[in-house]
Amino acid sequence: MTLDLTSRRDGVRSGASNGAVGLSALAGASPAMLLVSLTAAALVAAPLVSLFALALKGDAEIWPHLAAHVLPNALAQTAGLVVGTALVAGVLGSMAAWIVTSFAFYGRAVLLWLLPLPLAIPTYIAAYIYVDIFEVDGPLQAPLRALFSWHTPQDYWFPQVRSLGGAIFVFGVVLYPYVYLAVRAMLQTQPAALSEAARALGATPTRLLRQITLPLARPALAVGIALVSLESLNDIGASEYLGVQTLTLSVFTTWLNRSSLPGASQIALVMLVAVTALIALERYGRRRQAYVRNGSDSVAERIPLTGWRAGLAAFACLVPAALGFLLPAGFLMRETLTRGLLIGFEPELFDHALTTVTLAAAATVLVLLLAGSATLLLRQRPHPLLRAGLAVSALGYAVPGTVLALGLLAPLVLVDRGLGAVMHWITGALAGLIIIGSGAALVIAYAARFMAIGGGFLQAGLARVPGELDDAARLFGAPPLALTRSIHLPLIRPALWGAALLVFVDCLKELPATLMLRPLNVETLSTYVYQFATRGSFEDGALAALLIVAAGLVPVVCIVRQADLAVGARRSR
Amino acid sequence: MPPHPFRTTLLAAAAVAVAASSVTSSATSPAYAQPANAGEVNLYSYRENRLIRPLLDAFTKDTGIKVNVISASSGLEQRIKTEGANSPADVLLTVDIGRLQDAVNTGISQPIVSPALDKAVPPQFRDANHHWYGISMRARVFYVSKERVKDAALTYDELADPKWKGKICVRSGQHIYNNALIAAYIAHYGEAKAEEWLKGVKANLAQKPSGGDREQARDVAAGKCDIGIGNTYYWALMNDKDPSKKAWAEATRVVLPTFKDNGATHINVSGVVLIKTAPNKANAMKLIEWLAGDTAQHMYADVNYEYPVREGIAVNPTIKGYGALKPDPTPMSKIADNKKAAANLVDKVGFDN
Numbered sequence: 001m002t003l004d005l006t007s008r009r010d011g012v013r014s015g016a017s018n019g020a021v022g023l024s025a026l027a028g029a030s031p032a033m034l035l036v037s038l039t040a041a042a043l044v045a046a047p048l049v050s051l052f053a054l055a056l057k058g059d060a061e062i063w064p065h066l067a068a069h070v071l072p073n074a075l076a077q078t079a080g081l082v083v084g085t086a087l088v089a090g091v092l093g094s095m096a097a098w099i100v101t102s103f104a105f106y107g108r109a110v111l112l113w114l115l116p117l118p119l120a121i122p123t124y125i126a127a128y129i130y131v132d133i134f135e136v137d138g139p140l141q142a143p144l145r146a147l148f149s150w151h152t153p154q155d156y157w158f159p160q161v162r163s164l165g166g167a168i169f170v171f172g173v174v175l176y177p178y179v180y181l182a183v184r185a186m187l188q189t190q191p192a193a194l195s196e197a198a199r200a201l202g203a204t205p206t207r208l209l210r211q212i213t214l215p216l217a218r219p220a221l222a223v224g225i226a227l228v229s230l231e232s233l234n235d236i237g238a239s240e241y242l243g244v245q246t247l248t249l250s251v252f253t254t255w256l257n258r259s260s261l262p263g264a265s266q267i268a269l270v271m272l273v274a275v276t277a278l279i280a281l282e283r284y285g286r287r288r289q290a291y292v293r294n295g296s297d298s299v300a301e302r303i304p305l306t307g308w309r310a311g312l313a314a315f316a317c318l319v320p321a322a323l324g325f326l327l328p329a330g331f332l333m334r335e336t337l338t339r340g341l342l343i344g345f346e347p348e349l350f351d352h353a354l355t356t357v358t359l360a361a362a363a364t365v366l367v368l369l370l371a372g373s374a375t376l377l378l379r380q381r382p383h384p385l386l387r388a389g390l391a392v393s394a395l396g397y398a399v400p401g402t403v404l405a406l407g408l409l410a411p412l413v414l415v416d417r418g419l420g421a422v423m424h425w426i427t428g429a430l431a432g433l434i435i436i437g438s439g440a441a442l443v444i445a446y447a448a449r450f451m452a453i454g455g456g457f458l459q460a461g462l463a464r465v466p467g468e469l470d471d472a473a474r475l476f477g478a479p480p481l482a483l484t485r486s487i488h489l490p491l492i493r494p495a496l497w498g499a500a501l502l503v504f505v506d507c508l509k510e511l512p513a514t515l516m517l518r519p520l521n522v523e524t525l526s527t528y529v530y531q532f533a534t535r536g537s538f539e540d541g542a543l544a545a546l547l548i549v550a551a552g553l554v555p556v557v558c559i560v561r562q563a564d565l566a567v568g569a570r571r572s573r
Numbered sequence: 574m575p576p577h578p579f580r581t582t583l584l585a586a587a588a589v590a591v592a593a594s595s596v597t598s599s600a601t602s603p604a605y606a607q608p609a610n611a612g613e614v615n616l617y618s619y620r621e622n623r624l625i626r627p628l629l630d631a632f633t634k635d636t637g638i639k640v641n642v643i644s645a646s647s648g649l650e651q652r653i654k655t656e657g658a659n660s661p662a663d664v665l666l667t668v669d670i671g672r673l674q675d676a677v678n679t680g681i682s683q684p685i686v687s688p689a690l691d692k693a694v695p696p697q698f699r700d701a702n703h704h705w706y707g708i709s710m711r712a713r714v715f716y717v718s719k720e721r722v723k724d725a726a727l728t729y730d731e732l733a734d735p736k737w738k739g740k741i742c743v744r745s746g747q748h749i750y751n752n753a754l755i756a757a758y759i760a761h762y763g764e765a766k767a768e769e770w771l772k773g774v775k776a777n778l779a780q781k782p783s784g785g786d787r788e789q790a791r792d793v794a795a796g797k798c799d800i801g802i803g804n805t806y807y808w809a810l811m812n813d814k815d816p817s818k819k820a821w822a823e824a825t826r827v828v829l830p831t832f833k834d835n836g837a838t839h840i841n842v843s844g845v846v847l848i849k850t851a852p853n854k855a856n857a858m859k860l861i862e863w864l865a866g867d868t869a870q871h872m873y874a875d876v877n878y879e880y881p882v883r884e885g886i887a888v889n890p891t892i893k894g895y896g897a898l899k900p901d902p903t904p905m906s907k908i909a910d911n912k913k914a915a916a917n918l919v920d921k922v923g924f925d926n
Contacts, residue, residue, distance in 0.1 A: 065917060073926045131784070136796070255647070537814075
């Protein structure tokens, strides 16, 4: 049955055939949607082109040095970090997603909204916290030392958090929600017919998982793991702190210590090409597979668990939630209280929170609008131009945030000059820098950075909608927009919600691009926290870090309710 | 399901965009809409807003000039350069001599012409061509175990001495603080000797470089190593300002190490650059001169735990407790020139691996 399903020729494409390259294939597409779709690509292409221009400015002589002294170690460490993190996050995330979607058990309701929350903890903050917890004078080692009367760290072995292994652990427990949300959105639309048939034939839940659930979830798993990998690849703060020599660090070393911006751009672009090739390879690997949900609209009922099975299910979900969220958040809460941050509450924190939430909301809407249009239009008109555009729009996530922001500078200033000239012509006044001078630059940077999340989630979601539906709608003469509105959008709702949540929370905690592109006097919660961290006392930013969590909590709760209702409305738990 | 999701989304987008611009523009529009506003100065800063806020507030109180700030950790030179003639930037405030030199090399600076500044800032801490002026400084020192290290004086050179095998802790060799220290070592002894030295230091490390400066004190306190390398103010902040880290300070003491060849301690500066296109140049000059003035120099010492560049300004008592500082007279520009070589050496000896 599994084979039958996954080896079928791609059933998604209908209407215009893949081979139609001429622009005529785009005829009839809503011009607004077409424009919006291509804007998504332009938004990401612009900084990459300007980065390419920077890279061409010379300094190619850094390469022999890099090849001899940097790349061997950096490649090994980077590969270790990315693969390790992908494994930890992949296992934790998909297991939790499978459990909460397939089973009903005591505590599930709470876990549903706890599980996405590690998203709201910036990775570098989690790194600081885990170092504090695991260090010699921390709450874990101190009692052990007392118990076994060890005197010096040389007397015993204890895992080092400031190491590659420690970094994999920290990244894994805070990044698993990318996998969790992607896989869960996929499983929620899993056809009941399949699993019910399998169960009727006597398949155990684990066999069901291995032979039906996992193969079906592959596109979502791939999207989630790609996001986790890119996030860990492009991190700088946590890696440096934990002593992992990644390629991204060498981008910064080349730029700042070797004073070679061209050299740094070259490394970043080479990394981008490598990453793109890897992602393309994965896509190629499942090119002949379709993941459509066929026929029945009903979704499998959750199997009620009791006794030790219920306990095990709850435990398997509680572990990632506790490590990724409860523990770090508890640490931040303790620091907030013991440092009297509530009593000394700074009123401007409210302003920073408002700025942060507004910027994040604007960017989330922009991403969903652009990525949504591009994805839905591609479904109607599978034109290579659109496909390429959507692929390009995902590249913003594949370069470090600071590098993307650097690349955005030139295009933004160019647009600002144009706007300024127009304003001058109309009003006669000097306008200055409109986009960079306002929060607009940040909204654009966030959108360029996180478009991949929107596009990835929506494409994975749409892949589940069978082409027969499109054909039926067309048969009845439904115009393209009506098809989008009444068939595609409702069916990809879980993916849409998941993407919205991820993008919003990612924007809340975005740091590198915010630092470089923010206007004068603008502070977000994450830049506010960061200024304490650079001074060596991140704990003093604990309250602001908790405000990021609080701001992220609102959409988490809404979305969990929405998404859970979407599939479970008809039955009791 | 809403009747017109696409249209609703568009409307929502418009609403949020309007809200976003109103939230941020209230804070920013004056500086951008009127580039030459009389009562303001725009500061691009590599120092955290929170750290410099007390200083800037005092400046505003003194002069009535409002200071608008952008602070970042990298890329401000590129931003100013790209913003070009329209850039609102008046002054760039940065730490590290390499960064100051980079800013000048990017071509965004103009000479600062001020006899008052020349009088206040000793020649060693300013650019011969007047493109940057140092404002405050810090030294790169050793946090040593009170219990296990009894030496009163130590040198940077002896970090490579096998007697310290497995006893030294330090953050990444590519961090700008260490980059400048290694560059200074090259400036003293040349690249070949520096490479040998760095290999020796690497061989003496107790663990792979990681963490920040604060963690090195923690590791010494915990007994992982005997000598941690860090900046002067981190230890003082742990000792005076953070009760939860007081134990790390109490288990360690600060030694001001010296270079063997001249008996002086490696220092780095924070400094200012006047931007070529500064729309508020007069106010920018006032701010720069004010930063080298009495009030600011005292604040740098007392609030920020740094060494003032002006002679005759008292340092903070905790910092004073480290002993008398003899700043390395090696020209700062020579340290900046060796920055790239230092970065390459760190890679070559695999210091961070």
